[in-house]
Amino acid sequence: MEPVRKTHHIANATPRQVYDVVVDYESYPQFFTEFEGVMILDREEKAQIVEFTAKYSGKKVEYTLRIEHDEEALKTSWTFVGGDLKNSEGGWEFSDDGKGGTDINYRISVEVGFFVPRMVSDSLIAKNIPVMFGLLDKEVLRRHSS
Numbered sequence: 001m002e003p004v005r006k007t008h009h010i011a012n013a014t015p016r017q018v019y020d021v022v023v024d025y026e027s028y029p030q031f032f033t034e035f036e037g038v039m040i041l042d043r044e045e046k047a048q049i050v051e052f053t054a055k056y057s058g059k060k061v062e063y064t065l066r067i068e069h070d071e072e073a074l075k076t077s078w079t080f081v082g083g084d085l086k087n088s089e090g091g092w093e094f095s096d097d098g099k100g101g102t103d104i105n106y107r108i109s110v111e112v113g114f115f116v117p118r119m120v121s122d123s124l125i126a127k128n129i130p131v132m133f134g135l136l137d138k139e140v141l142r143r144h145s146s
Contacts, residue, residue, distance in 0.1 A: 003090060003109040004125050008133045011101040013140045015094035018102045019074045021140050022092050025050050025067075031139040032132065036060070046070070049081060056128070061112075063088060086111035104133075 010018055021027075025048070028035040037053040047068045054061050063083030069076055077091035090108035097103045110125060 003107040004129070005105070005107045006129050006133075008104040008106065008136075009097065009101060010104065010137055010140055011099075013102055013144055014100075015074045015096055015102045017144050018104065018136070018140055019071075019076075019092075019094045021136065021143060022094075023067075023069060023076060025052075028052075031142075032135055034128070051083075061085065084112075106133075 025038045026040060028038045034054045034056060035052060036055060039051045040048055041051055041064065042049040047066055049064060049066050051062065051064045054063075061084045063085045064081040065078040065088060066081050067076055067078040074094040075091060078089065080086075080088045088108070088110045090106070090110075093105040095103045095105075106129070108125060108129075
């Protein structure tokens with residue numbers, strides 16, 4: 001499955017500040033409304049195994065990802081470990097926009113484990129990403145406003 005790729009910009013926040021919010025998985029239920037729970041199952045040198053419990057369109061979904069972190073390049077990349085999905089891969093990249101803000105490159109590929117037509121799952125992803133970016137904007141602002 002081809003990944004969905006989206007870009008986003010956050011003004012007045014450094015790439016490090018945005019990266020730090022995104023890798024704070026255990027705080028997701030506090031600002032990403034679809035997440036009901038997040039648990040770090042294992043920590044490796046440059047990766048974490050993370051279990052997510054979320055609700056999408058009224059359906060509870062549990063899944064586990066192995067998320068690799070490149071702190072120097074400010075990138076993450078995940079692969080599917082197990083759960084209610086068939087597969088999930090993706091990642092985040094954060095770069096300086098040269099004006100005190102952050103450019104974000106986000107990619108995601110998801111295959112659901114229960115019967116949902118591809119057109120419906122693609123629509124859910126496309127609808128969810130702008131909402132996710134809006135919630136991320138608010139959390140970055142909350143943590144880093146002066």
